[in-house]
Amino acid sequence: MRIQLRTVACDESKPHNRPMAKSPWQQRIWRAEQLAAQHPFAAEILGFYIHVARFQQDLHQQLGRASAKGGLGSLPSVPDAPELLASLPAFLSLVEEKGPARFAQVARDLRNSPPVSWSELLSRCWSTTGEPPDAPQEFLALVVLQPYAEFVRSRAGLQLDGYTYAICPFCNRKAALGVLRPQGDGARRNLVCGFCLCEWEFRRIVCAGCGQEDQAKLPVYTAEQFPHMRVECCDVCHTYIKSVDLAKNGLADPLVDELASVPLDLWAQEHGYAKLRPNLLGM
Numbered sequence: 001m002r003i004q005l006r007t008v009a010c011d012e013s014k015p016h017n018r019p020m021a022k023s024p025w026q027q028r029i030w031r032a033e034q035l036a037a038q039h040p041f042a043a044e045i046l047g048f049y050i051h052v053a054r055f056q057q058d059l060h061q062q063l064g065r066a067s068a069k070g071g072l073g074s075l076p077s078v079p080d081a082p083e084l085l086a087s088l089p090a091f092l093s094l095v096e097e098k099g100p101a102r103f104a105q106v107a108r109d110l111r112n113s114p115p116v117s118w119s120e121l122l123s124r125c126w127s128t129t130g131e132p133p134d135a136p137q138e139f140l141a142l143v144v145l146q147p148y149a150e151f152v153r154s155r156a157g158l159q160l161d162g163y164t165y166a167i168c169p170f171c172n173r174k175a176a177l178g179v180l181r182p183q184g185d186g187a188r189r190n191l192v193c194g195f196c197l198c199e200w201e202f203r204r205i206v207c208a209g210c211g212q213e214d215q216a217k218l219p220v221y222t223a224e225q226f227p228h229m230r231v232e233c234c235d236v237c238h239t240y241i242k243s244v245d246l247a248k249n250g251l252a253d254p255l256v257d258e259l260a261s262v263p264l265d266l267w268a269q270e271h272g273y274a275k276l277r278p279n280l281l282g283m
């Protein structure tokens with residue numbers, strides 16, 4: 001079954017024009033610029049994401065410098081880097097200026113609240129792993145915490161051999177998206193944590209929400225508009241997750257392509273499926 005969505009030009013050619021990426025954030029920014037030009041409906045959210053990614057890139061670089069000086073511990077139970085709190089005023093101003101209305105108002109309120117409340121918000125969102133974020137201030141906190149989580153996770157020396165569960169092996173959150181990576185003649189499915197960006201292998205015909213293995217109850221939908229995107233649904237727990245098929249489009253950036261394919265979320269939610277975990281921009 002194919003879903004019918006508005007058709008727009010989708011030119012994935014000229015891979016030789018891809019710039020040399022120096023960092024994952026530069027790669028994401030480049031891809032967001034490309035997709036914003038292709039998909040007018042996603043231009044606003046991707047434009048905001050580009051500002052977010054630049055902020056996160058700066059924060060990640062600050063964390064790297066602090067770590068090099070011995071200023072960061074490993075695996076803290078609460079986010080204890082002073083760089084996080086110090087980055088908040090500029091971030092909140094950025095959201096006020098560039099963000100969608102529902103984030104802008106909350107950013108204004110937060111900026112006018114005492115720093116102790118920022119600290120409490122960051123700690124709470126760092127520690128809350130079971131419940132998906134819901135309130136706008138939680139998404140803002142997760143944007144600030146995400147580079148920190150990625151930084152700490154990348155230095156944790158995580159061993160994933162034999163790990164088969166659906167939740168993130170590092171931070172215990174549900175996966176935000178899937179990735180199909182070419183392997184032999186086919187592709188293997190990985191799940192990706194939207195917070196610490198851990199990626200781990202997960203069987204293809206299993207629901208990441210409830211563990212259902214009956215293929216008849218796990219429909220996968222695709223749309224001509226996004227030939228490399230899959231909406232993987234479960235008719236038992238009524239959740240869905242979007243997967244990015246890198247075998248079909250090697251230029252895709254999983255995080256950014258997931259953000260850009262908003263119509264697939266609207267379609268899934270109109271058909272009674274709830275997203276396993278929203279992305280960092282609350283979709």
Ligand SMILES: [Zn+2]
Pocket residue numbers: 168169170171172173193194195196197198
């Ligand atoms: Zn994680």
Ligand SMILES: [Zn+2]
Pocket residue numbers: 207208209210211212234235236237238239
């Ligand atoms: Zn399920």
